[in-house]
Amino acid sequence: xxxxxxxxxxxxxxxxxxxxxxxxxxxxxxxxxxxxxxxxxxxxxxxxxxxxxxxxxxxxxxxxxxxxxxxxxxxxxxxxxxxxxxxxxxxxxxxxxxxxxxxxxxxxxxxxxxxxxxxxxxxxxxxxxxxxxxxxxxxxxxxxxxxxxxxxxxxxxxxxxxxxxxxxxxxxxxxxxxxxxxxxxxxxxxxxxxxxxxxxxxxxxxxxxxxxxxxxxxxxxxxxxxxxxxxxxxxxxxxxxxxxxxxxxxxxxxxxxxxxxxxxxxxxxxxxxxxxxxxxxxxxxxxxxxxxxxxxxxxxxxxxxxxxxxxxxxxxxxxxxxxxxxxxxxxxxxxxxxxxxxxxxxxxxxxxxxxxxxxx
Amino acid sequence: xxxxxxxxxxxxxxxxxxxxxxxxxxxxxxxxxxxxxxxxxxxxxxxxxxxxxxxxxxxxxxxxxxxxxxxxxxxxxxxxxxxxxxxxxxxxxxxxxxxxxxxxxxxxxxxxxxxxxxxxxxxxxxxxxxxxxxxxxxxxxxxxxxxxxxxxxxxxxxxxxxxxxxxxxxxxxxxxxxxxxxxxxxxxxxxxxxxxxxxxxxxxxxxxxxxxxxxxxxxxxxxxxxxxxxxxxxxxxxxxxxxxxxxxxxxxxxxxxxxxxxxxxxxxxxxxxxxxxxxxxxxxxxxxxxxxxxxxxxxxxxxxxxxxx
Amino acid sequence: xxxxxxxxxxxxxxxxxxxxxxxxxxxxxxxxxxxxxxxxxxxxxxxxxxxxxxxxxxxxxxxxxxxxxxxxxxxxxxxxxxxxxxxxxxxxxxxxxxxxxxxxxxxxxxxxxxxxxxxxxxxxxxxxxxxxxxxxxxxxxxxxxxxxxxxxxxxxxxxxxxxxxxxxxxxxxxxxxxxxxxxxxxxxxxxxxxxxxxxxxxxxxxxxxxxxxxxxxxxxxxxxxxxxxxxxxxxxxxxxxxxxxxxxxxxxxxxxxxxxxxxxxxxxxxxxxxxxxxxxxxxxxxxxxxxxxxxxxxxxxxxxxxxxxxxxx
Numbered sequence: 001x002x003x004x005x006x007x008x009x010x011x012x013x014x015x016x017x018x019x020x021x022x023x024x025x026x027x028x029x030x031x032x033x034x035x036x037x038x039x040x041x042x043x044x045x046x047x048x049x050x051x052x053x054x055x056x057x058x059x060x061x062x063x064x065x066x067x068x069x070x071x072x073x074x075x076x077x078x079x080x081x082x083x084x085x086x087x088x089x090x091x092x093x094x095x096x097x098x099x100x101x102x103x104x105x106x107x108x109x110x111x112x113x114x115x116x117x118x119x120x121x122x123x124x125x126x127x128x129x130x131x132x133x134x135x136x137x138x139x140x141x142x143x144x145x146x147x148x149x150x151x152x153x154x155x156x157x158x159x160x161x162x163x164x165x166x167x168x169x170x171x172x173x174x175x176x177x178x179x180x181x182x183x184x185x186x187x188x189x190x191x192x193x194x195x196x197x198x199x200x201x202x203x204x205x206x207x208x209x210x211x212x213x214x215x216x217x218x219x220x221x222x223x224x225x226x227x228x229x230x231x232x233x234x235x236x237x238x239x240x241x242x243x244x245x246x247x248x249x250x251x252x253x254x255x256x257x258x259x260x261x262x263x264x265x266x267x268x269x270x271x272x273x274x275x276x277x278x279x280x281x282x283x284x285x286x287x288x289x290x291x292x293x294x295x296x297x298x299x300x301x302x303x304x305x306x307x308x309x310x311x312x313x314x315x316x317x318x319x320x321x322x323x324x325x326x327x328x329x330x331x332x333x334x335x336x337x338x339x340x341x342x343x344x345x346x347x348x349x350x351x352x353x354x355x356x357x358x359x360x
Numbered sequence: 361x362x363x364x365x366x367x368x369x370x371x372x373x374x375x376x377x378x379x380x381x382x383x384x385x386x387x388x389x390x391x392x393x394x395x396x397x398x399x400x401x402x403x404x405x406x407x408x409x410x411x412x413x414x415x416x417x418x419x420x421x422x423x424x425x426x427x428x429x430x431x432x433x434x435x436x437x438x439x440x441x442x443x444x445x446x447x448x449x450x451x452x453x454x455x456x457x458x459x460x461x462x463x464x465x466x467x468x469x470x471x472x473x474x475x476x477x478x479x480x481x482x483x484x485x486x487x488x489x490x491x492x493x494x495x496x497x498x499x500x501x502x503x504x505x506x507x508x509x510x511x512x513x514x515x516x517x518x519x520x521x522x523x524x525x526x527x528x529x530x531x532x533x534x535x536x537x538x539x540x541x542x543x544x545x546x547x548x549x550x551x552x553x554x555x556x557x558x559x560x561x562x563x564x565x566x567x568x569x570x571x572x573x574x575x576x577x578x579x580x581x582x583x584x585x586x587x588x589x590x591x592x593x594x595x596x597x598x599x600x601x602x603x604x605x606x607x608x609x610x611x612x613x614x615x616x617x618x619x620x621x622x623x624x625x626x627x628x629x630x631x632x633x634x635x636x637x638x639x640x641x642x643x644x645x646x647x648x649x650x651x652x653x654x655x656x657x658x659x660x661x662x663x664x665x666x667x668x669x
Numbered sequence: 670x671x672x673x674x675x676x677x678x679x680x681x682x683x684x685x686x687x688x689x690x691x692x693x694x695x696x697x698x699x700x701x702x703x704x705x706x707x708x709x710x711x712x713x714x715x716x717x718x719x720x721x722x723x724x725x726x727x728x729x730x731x732x733x734x735x736x737x738x739x740x741x742x743x744x745x746x747x748x749x750x751x752x753x754x755x756x757x758x759x760x761x762x763x764x765x766x767x768x769x770x771x772x773x774x775x776x777x778x779x780x781x782x783x784x785x786x787x788x789x790x791x792x793x794x795x796x797x798x799x800x801x802x803x804x805x806x807x808x809x810x811x812x813x814x815x816x817x818x819x820x821x822x823x824x825x826x827x828x829x830x831x832x833x834x835x836x837x838x839x840x841x842x843x844x845x846x847x848x849x850x851x852x853x854x855x856x857x858x859x860x861x862x863x864x865x866x867x868x869x870x871x872x873x874x875x876x877x878x879x880x881x882x883x884x885x886x887x888x889x890x891x892x893x894x895x896x897x898x899x900x901x902x903x904x905x906x907x908x909x910x911x912x913x914x915x916x917x918x919x920x921x922x923x924x925x926x927x928x929x930x931x932x933x934x935x936x937x938x939x940x941x942x943x944x945x946x947x948x949x950x951x952x953x954x955x956x957x958x959x960x961x962x963x964x965x966x967x968x969x970x971x972x973x974x975x976x977x978x979x980x981x982x
Contacts, residue, residue, distance in 0.1 A: 640809045
């Protein structure tokens with residue numbers, strides 16, 4: 001099947017600064033792709049290139065098989081939703097939705113039909129006569145989505161659409177966007193720095209750093225099998241625990257001499273599993289009590305700080321001389337100074353080479 | 361981002377065989393660009409033309425001027441007109457040139473600038489941090505008053521200064537400049553102090569500092585940029601003033617603008633255009649130097665009037 | 670917050686009359702002392718002098734303002750004086766032209782400057798420098814350029830175009846346009862700077878949205894950006910408008926009201942009657958009319974700015 005969006009060897013420089021470097025990305029029809037990364041990683045730049053709002057320095061962009069590298073945004077078959085909503089303030093919601101179509105000289109009945117459909121999908125019919133100033137943040141964002149919707153395009157681009165909203169509204173609208181995708185089945189490319197949004201919405205996540213895609217995979221793989229130290233550290237809150245040490249065939253020796261058996265770990269290439277390495281373990285993969293005793297590695301530790309989070313409890317301690325956090329169910333009573341046995345299976349963790357920072 | 365849409369019509373045709381790759385081809389000369397630059401250059405000429413004519417004329421001799429070509433470059437650079445404008449051009453009454461006017465303007469501008477800025481800074485500080493009952497009303501009237509034509513206040517102010525015994529002296533001009541500089545400067549300082557973090561002021565209050573101590577030790581050291589803007593605004597504004605100088609300064613203290621106008625418009629005998637233009641350039645020189653040296657700060661100063669409080 | 674700090678101190682045992690006096694005068698005292706120049710300026714100059722001027726405009730004051738009350742006599746005489754009527758007509762014609770041209774050219778230039786052009790700051794510097802000059806300087810330069818015997822007219826004729834005519838400064842029918850050329854030269858750059866600041870204040874994403882919607886650049890400026898700049902436009906109109914009403918120095922330097930009385934303006938009329946004509950009552954009546962004009966301009970603005978606040982976002 002034809003790719004919905006294809007990016008070939010895309011580069012973008014601002015003067016001497018390389019913002020994107022020979023980037024390749026294929027997006028399937030109807031796929032929900034999230035571009036995730038810290039600010040300045042090039043994710044919004046990439047989106048603006050796809051939209052045609054930025055001129056690329058090298059490479060090509062295809063949308064539905066058509067080379068659109070030199071096309072104007074309006075001719076690319078895309079709709080875009082912005083962080084600041086970018087609604088035209090002096091026009092009513094109805095005018096905001098229809099303005100582009102009117103300028104394009106579309107027939108009146110067709111405009112009305114499309115506006116009505118968008119309003120119905122987004123449930124903004126009662127707002128059509130209002131001006132953006134009289135709308136709440138969530139309503140504005142819905143209108144902004146509507147403006148992309150009436151264009152009847154195949155690809156939707158979202159540029160951090162929820163960043164200006166408060167936490168409650170953000171999670172509500174997140175669900176709505178997911179519902180919208182389920183209903184419309186359009187290709188959606190969504191830029192965010194919020195990993196929760198990325199994990200909940202995406203079919204596939206592209207994690208970016210310094211203009212390069214670090215890993216492109218489904219949320220489960222990204223979370224459980226990060227390809228390098230950067231991705232491992234970026235995804236997950238609280239972040240992954242890292243223990244530095246040396247690998248030699250069957251065991252991993254931490255810097256303080258603690259030995260951790262690695263027989264259960266599934267190395268990509270066993271021959272390379274030697275030398276300096278970093279073991280990463282997610283807080284929820286460290287278990288307590290009887291479960292801990294059954295793990296390949298366990299030890300008695302002393303709890304330093306306890307942070308009750310409501311749904312669960314976060315505890316700080318030291319394993320192999322390194323500060324480590326682990327997660328416990330909220331009904332387990334923990335307190336600072338308490339001693340208990342914790343353990344984990346390295347198979348559920350990740351080993352990274354200290355030299356290349358790549359997954360082993 | 362705004363110019364690229366103009367190229368929408370000329371979107372390249374992919375069917376001719378060139379595979380679009382890399383940056384969009386952008387011809388250096390598009391019709392839009394040519395129009396934009398032509399209009400800008402036309403207006404640039406309009407704006408520069410008087411400056412050119414003024415300077416060129418001031419270096420010519422009268423016979424050259426009578427030849428009748430204001431564009432022509434002088435045969436040789438001749439400073440006679442400048443010297444005469446500075447030392448011996450006649451203003452109708454005396455023939456001492458512009459130099460007394462220059463020094464009068466200096467004597468008016470320096471104290472007026474200092475007094476008006478100091479008072480306005482204190483006003484702005486009091487209005488933001490020490491609001492008292494009615495302070496906002498006073499401020500509103502002050503701003504509204506700045507739009508009233510000066511002619512409405514002229515005669516009463518003449519009477520007041522005469523009663524105080526300072527009419528026709530430097531003090532009168534200084535007071536008048538302070539009064540009429542107050543609205544815009546107070547607005548400037550009020551907005552600036554309002555943009556500083558209020559926590560600083562609160563912390564100083566908790567530390568036991570009073571009105572003046574906070575002003576001099578906390579606020580002033582943080583206000584250098586706005587003082588520079590106010591300085592530019594006031595020096596150019598007061599230097600360029602004509603009306604207050606002619607009404608309040610008295611014949612002994614007439615500022616440069618008034619002297620200049622007298623030299624050109626009240627002098628008897630055949631007009632000496634080269635001397636007139638030299639005198640004009642000399643009068644414009646001070647604000648022009650300030651303008652070119654201060655650059656963006658000047659823009660900030662003039663735009664400050666547009667920023668509402 | 671300053672209030673609460675001091676109120677706690679004075680709460681100790683002061684009551685009734687003394688408490689009221691204390692509250693009015695002692696409370697926040699240093700601030701009130703510091704604001705005395707402002708309070709004096711407002712009460713004595715902006716309020717007091719205005720009322721004084723209005724009051725004495727109803728008297729027959731000649732050389733000194735001691736005359737007796739004569740009702741609207743001064744105003745009747747004012748509008749019976751051709752020089753005043755010419756002044757008012759001139760101000761209206763010049764004002765309308767100046768306002769329209771300054772705004773249109775200022776906006777046009779700002780739009781051109783917004784097209785990511787090269788040498789933007791050089792262009793801006795050149796367009797704004799006349800604004801730094803005195804109206805006297807501006808008036809005198811243009812007086813020389815438009816000098817009919819040795820200025821631009823003669824120069825062009827000497828270059829071979831003998832039919833060329835540019836004698837506006839000496840031509841009663843054209844003298845207002847001469848004033849306009851000089852006034853625009855000084856003021857357009859400032860308007861451009863204001864408008865450019867307004868244009869740059871428009872959210873970048875609005876432009877992106879308009880491009881995705883396929884709206885042509887000119888249409889975006891007219892239908893989206895211009896209405897968004899309402900605040901800047903209103904400010905520009907008020908500033909330019911109050912400058913026009915004050916128009917004085919430029920006329921004095923460029924034409925001194927001539928030829929004849931064909932370029933007289935109200936501000937000059939006031940000055941001449943007060944300080945040269947020895948007819949203070951007339952001058953004050955004319956000044957009061959100028960005040961009325963400004964009030965008429967200001968009321969809609971004040972309403973928009975402060976009265977209609979609820980409508981703004």
